[in-house]
Amino acid sequence: MNLLRIVNGRVIDPSQNLDRVCDVWVRGSRILGIGPIPEARAERTIDAAGMIVCPGLIDMHVHLREPGQEEDETIATGAAAALEGGITSVACMPTADPATDSQAGAEFIYLQAERAGHANIFPVGAVTKERKGSELAEIGGLVEGGAVAFSDSDHPITSAEIMRRALEYCRMFDKPLLAHCEDPELTRGGVMHEGFESMRLGLRGMPAAAEEVVVHRDIELARLTGGRLHIQHVSTAGSVTLVRRAKNRRIQVTAEVSPQYLLLTEQDMAKYDSNYKVNPPLRTNEDVAAIIEGLKDGTIDVLTSGHAPLAFEKKMRELDQAPNGIVGLETLLPLCISALVEPGHLTWPQLIEKLTTRPGQILGIERGTLHPGADADIVVINPNIGWNIDVSAFRSKSRNSPFDGRRVSGRAHAVILAGAVRYVRE
Amino acid sequence: MTAVESPKTVSWTRRHLLGLEDLSAAELRAILDHAETFASASQPPRVKRSGLTGRVVVNLFFEPSTRTRVSFGLAARRLGADVLDFSSSGSSTSKGETFIDTAKNIEAMGVDLMVVRHASSGAPHLLAQHVDCGIVNAGDGAHEHPTQGLLDIFTIRQKLGRVDGLTVGLVGDIAHSRVARSNIHGLLKLGAKVIVCGPPTLMPQAITKFGVEVSHDLDPILPRCDVINMLRIQFERQRNGLFPSIPEYARLFGMNVERLRKAKPELLLLAPGPINRGVEITPEAADGPNSAILEQVTNGLAVRMAVLHLLSGQPADQ
Numbered sequence: 049m050n051l052l053r054i055v056n057g058r059v060i061d062p063s064q065n066l067d068r069v070c071d072v073w074v075r076g077s078r079i080l081g082i083g084p085i086p087e088a089r090a091e092r093t094i095d096a097a098g099m100i101v102c103p104g105l106i107d108m109h110v111h112l113r114e115p116g117q118e119e120d121e122t123i124a125t126g127a128a129a130a131l132e133g134g135i136t137s138v139a140c141m142p143t144a145d146p147a148t149d150s151q152a153g154a155e156f157i158y159l160q161a162e163r164a165g166h167a168n169i170f171p172v173g174a175v176t177k178e179r180k181g182s183e184l185a186e187i188g189g190l191v192e193g194g195a196v197a198f199s200d201s202d203h204p205i206t207s208a209e210i211m212r213r214a215l216e217y218c219r220m221f222d223k224p225l226l227a228h229c230e231d232p233e234l235t236r237g238g239v240m241h242e243g244f245e246s247m248r249l250g251l252r253g254m255p256a257a258a259e260e261v262v263v264h265r266d267i268e269l270a271r272l273t274g275g276r277l278h279i280q281h282v283s284t285a286g287s288v289t290l291v292r293r294a295k296n297r298r299i300q301v302t303a304e305v306s307p308q309y310l311l312l313t314e315q316d317m318a319k320y321d322s323n324y325k326v327n328p329p330l331r332t333n334e335d336v337a338a339i340i341e342g343l344k345d346g347t348i349d350v351l352t353s354g355h356a357p358l359a360f361e362k363k364m365r366e367l368d369q370a371p372n373g374i375v376g377l378e379t380l381l382p383l384c385i386s387a388l389v390e391p392g393h394l395t396w397p398q399l400i401e402k403l404t405t406r407p408g409q410i411l412g413i414e415r416g417t418l419h420p421g422a423d424a425d426i427v428v429i430n431p432n433i434g435w436n437i438d439v440s441a442f443r444s445k446s447r448n449s450p451f452d453g454r455r456v457s458g459r460a461h462a463v464i465l466a467g468a469v470r471y472v473r474e
Numbered sequence: 475m476t477a478v479e480s481p482k483t484v485s486w487t488r489r490h491l492l493g494l495e496d497l498s499a500a501e502l503r504a505i506l507d508h509a510e511t512f513a514s515a516s517q518p519p520r521v522k523r524s525g526l527t528g529r530v531v532v533n534l535f536f537e538p539s540t541r542t543r544v545s546f547g548l549a550a551r552r553l554g555a556d557v558l559d560f561s562s563s564g565s566s567t568s569k570g571e572t573f574i575d576t577a578k579n580i581e582a583m584g585v586d587l588m589v590v591r592h593a594s595s596g597a598p599h600l601l602a603q604h605v606d607c608g609i610v611n612a613g614d615g616a617h618e619h620p621t622q623g624l625l626d627i628f629t630i631r632q633k634l635g636r637v638d639g640l641t642v643g644l645v646g647d648i649a650h651s652r653v654a655r656s657n658i659h660g661l662l663k664l665g666a667k668v669i670v671c672g673p674p675t676l677m678p679q680a681i682t683k684f685g686v687e688v689s690h691d692l693d694p695i696l697p698r699c700d701v702i703n704m705l706r707i708q709f710e711r712q713r714n715g716l717f718p719s720i721p722e723y724a725r726l727f728g729m730n731v732e733r734l735r736k737a738k739p740e741l742l743l744l745a746p747g748p749i750n751r752g753v754e755i756t757p758e759a760a761d762g763p764n765s766a767i768l769e770q771v772t773n774g775l776a777v778r779m780a781v782l783h784l785l786s787g788q789p790a791d792q
Contacts, residue, residue, distance in 0.1 A: 367595065
């Protein structure tokens with residue numbers, strides 16, 4: 049068996065409360081152990097001096113556009129972009145065309161991911177048929193096809209009755225329901241957060257209340273049903289408060305946020321640049337501060353990219369006509385470092401937990417750990433290397449990032465996927 | 475002319491006029507003063523000027539307009555420019571071409587200035603990043619309509635002799651009105667007090683941050699106003715259900731002869747047009763002695779000549 053040894057790195061594995069300089073050993077596709085293994089002799093050694101060694105990152109909110117919208121992204125290009133960003137596992141939203149609302153749809157995603165041979169792709173099944181919000185999809189069949197969670201994503205489930213039944217039904221399979229919380233009547237035609245900036249710019253607003261009323265509804269339904277609720281991209285201070293209170297009430301709820309909600313605000317919309325147009329919209333400085341508090345105290349469990357690739361010609365439109373979305377697989381890690389580690393809001397182990405162990409637990413995919421016997425998905429992070437984000441160098445097919453040209457620190461130095469060294473940067 | 479502000483010229487360096495929010499008070503005065511030199515343009519004998527001879531001005535209208543388009547076209551022609559008219563109906567945009575591509579194609583024919591009207595806020599700003607010619611915003615969504623704001627202010631200055639210290643009421647659909655935003659920015663910079671008045675459903679709460687007073691009741695503010703600008707209900711930009719009925723709106727916020735009796739006798743009544751007669755304003759009020767609605771249209775020509783002239787790189791004192 050091939051033996052791989054990663055030496056001299058600061059090994060952080062939140063699943064084992066581990067944070068110390070030691071060796072990581074890989075045999076074949078699995079973790080062999082951590083620390084000195086005197087009798088073992090490595091065939092390959094990676095020197096990780098000055099670097100962080102941790103489980104491969106897990107991004108549980110990603111839109112790949114295959115089938116149906118391959119001009120934006122394919123499973124192959126998205127999976128390659130993930131690896132480039134140090135992400136070894138991705139949960140793929142059911143938002144392609146057709147929606148992932150059948151066993152065959154889920155299996156297609158596995159098949160394409162296997163053909164591509166990059167990051168692991170885990171399909172998220174649609175909650176309702178065609179994501180129309182009226183009838184439950186064949187959730188059992190989707191589980192059979194490998195769906196790890198359920199979501200209607202940006203077609204929010206408007207019927208409280210359907211949401212209730214979905215939470216109840218998913219309990220049977222112990223799968224989480226990933227909720228995009230938005231009241232579409234309150235956001236109809238909205239382009240950005242409703243407030244002073246939307247008024248000044250003459251753009252139709254999406255009030256914070258449109259998110260919060262649905263967060264509140266879904267939390268109460270989780271309490272009613274005992275289902276597992278995961279709130280996607282929490283963007284307002286009010287939502288953070290609602291989730292915190294729900295956790296205090298021991299309701300089964302988890303939550304995530306993406307770096308754009310930490311680094312950008314409504315004020316960035318003044319450029320009328322559709323690369324900043326995203327749903328939920330960029331909010332205010334007060335919301336950003338509340339979300340950071342939520343990350344610090346554990347109210348918000350997970351960091352995701354919310355990767356939403358869109359072809360150039362789709363985004364190059366009038367702001368109110370352009371679709372929502374920001375790409376993020378290749379920038380998730382450095383942007384989280386900029387937003388959270390550099391200012392001292394989170395320690396490295398706290399950040400790694402929200403990028404590995406927690407999403408792994410929520411999805412139930414037994415990844416996000418360096419425990420002996422686990423799949424050897426590992427990322428070696430160079431925490432200090434400075435670089436400029438350059439969308440033209442993205443592996444992703446799309447370029448819709450508002451962070452183009454931004455100076456950042458920290459990057460995946462080496463990625464190991466199922467024991468295979470996929471790259472080591474010079 | 476009754477200009478009280480100093481008529482000194484400032485050096486004009488801008489290539490685009492995208493909104494009044496971007497302009498300094500000195501720049502606003504420069505345009506208004508320059509417009510005065512064109513104020514006789516609509517009166518006989520209508521002598522043609524030569525400031526834009528050999529230049530090409532394109533009216534790029536992606537949204538219906540009569541008055542603004544005609545006014546810009548005439549302004550450019552009176553300055554000697556060649557004028558090209560483009561409107562989106564029946565053009566390539568209906569075949570799926572993006573408006574940026576449309577504009578770039580037209581620019582490739584050799585264009586100096588584009589006058590852009592678009593239903594999307596920020597469309598002229600986006601265009602300014604993609605073309606090399608100068609851009610004049612002729613109204614973008616609910617954002618700004620700078621030449622309308624300028625001509626309203628020009629009319630106020632002409633009729634009342636000043637702007638500084640006046641109280642101006644903007645009445646109606648503030649939320650969806652680009653005219654409201656341009657008026658607010660221009661008036662505040664030139665020292666006026668602004669009261670915005672309308673139902674809360676047509677009034678963004680955050681508007682107080684501009685430094686304006688908010689009222690939901692027209693009658694008590696009326697006696698305090700030197701100018702009332704009756705904004706049109708933007709039926710095309712609204713959702714349904716923002717007020718119960720047109721009669722109720724007209725009763726609460728419409729201008730009529732009885733209401734005018736509560737105002738100062740010299741109240742200046744403006745409306746940016748097109749007016750919905752019988753909704754914002756009754757015909758008697760619109761055509762009465764306080765109204766300067768047609769003078770606004772006349773002044774629009776002078777203001778637009780001044781704007782085109784300045785943006786074409788002509789010195790302001792020429």
